[in-house]
Amino acid sequence: MFETLSDRLSGIFDKLTRRGSLSDADVSEAMREVRRALLEADVALDVVKSFTDKVRARAVGAEVVKSVTPGQMVVKIVHDQLVEMLGSEAKPIDLHAVAPVPILMVGLQGSGKTTTTSKIARRLKERDRKKVLMASLDTRRPAAMEQLKILGEQNGVDTLPIVAGQSAVQIANRAVNAAKLGGYDVVILDTAGRVTVDEG
Numbered sequence: 001m002f003e004t005l006s007d008r009l010s011g012i013f014d015k016l017t018r019r020g021s022l023s024d025a026d027v028s029e030a031m032r033e034v035r036r037a038l039l040e041a042d043v044a045l046d047v048v049k050s051f052t053d054k055v056r057a058r059a060v061g062a063e064v065v066k067s068v069t070p071g072q073m074v075v076k077i078v079h080d081q082l083v084e085m086l087g088s089e090a091k092p093i094d095l096h097a098v099a100p101v102p103i104l105m106v107g108l109q110g111s112g113k114t115t116t117t118s119k120i121a122r123r124l125k126e127r128d129r130k131k132v133l134m135a136s137l138d139t140r141r142p143a144a145m146e147q148l149k150i151l152g153e154q155n156g157v158d159t160l161p162i163v164a165g166q167s168a169v170q171i172a173n174r175a176v177n178a179a180k181l182g183g184y185d186v187v188i189l190d191t192a193g194r195v196t197v198d199e200g
């Protein structure tokens with residue numbers, strides 16, 4: 001998401017940096033593009049609106065420094081505003097435990113556990129060079145396990161082979177054992193929200 005967003009934003013501001021001065025219309029045009037890029041990247045509408053309003057106010061206002069081009073200034077303002085919106089401190093996942101480190105994904109039904117499982121797995125694999133195994137403990141929803149398997153294939157992350165008829169606890173044990181035997185650093189257990197709620 002952020003790769004696409006930064007590409008889009010640099011494309012927009014390339015146009016601006018080539019101009020001598022920055023008019024109200026330039027800023028508005030750029031903000032339209034920023035708005036579109038953010039909406040396509042799944043940012044909530046009210047967040048997008050307050051974001052572009054703040055950038056516009058700062059870009060058109062007195063904060064533009066003379067020594068840089070207006071385009072460079074807008075890039076900086078957008079960057080500062082993004083940092084302000086997203087938070088400036090990254091909080092990495094704490095993996096300081098004996099491998100394989102288990103991560104249990106819990107949350108309401110449909111809240112994005114399975115999607116997030118594969119995003120985290122891919123990130124740990126690609127950025128942190130971790131060996132990651134994903135396992136679906138969702139025994140209720142049809143095709144839930146296949147969903148994770150397909151996401152694993154798409155993202156190049158291993159998934160625990162599916163065995164029909166096992167309980168969530170049995171799958172979790174099998175996943176941890178497979179992760180130990182396979183020398184995995186991390187094993188992500190993707191649960192079914194409603195099972196967690198039902199069985200408390």
Ligand SMILES: Nc1nc2c(ncn2[C@@H]2O[C@H](COP(=O)(O)OP(=O)(O)OP(=O)(O)O)[C@@H](O)[C@H]2O)c(=O)[nH]1
Nearest residue numbers: 042108109110111112113114115116138141192193
């Ligand atoms: N727009 C948007 N949709 C998302 C995001 N994450 C997940 N989804 C979608 O939301 C729906 C549910 O996502 P899942 O990852 O399957 O959610 P879940 O919590 O695993 O769902 P259950 O296993 O049924 O409880 C899917 O259609 C996803 O494509 C997100 O960040 N943005």
Ligand SMILES: [Mg+2]
Nearest residue numbers: 113114138144
């Ligand atoms: Mg799920």
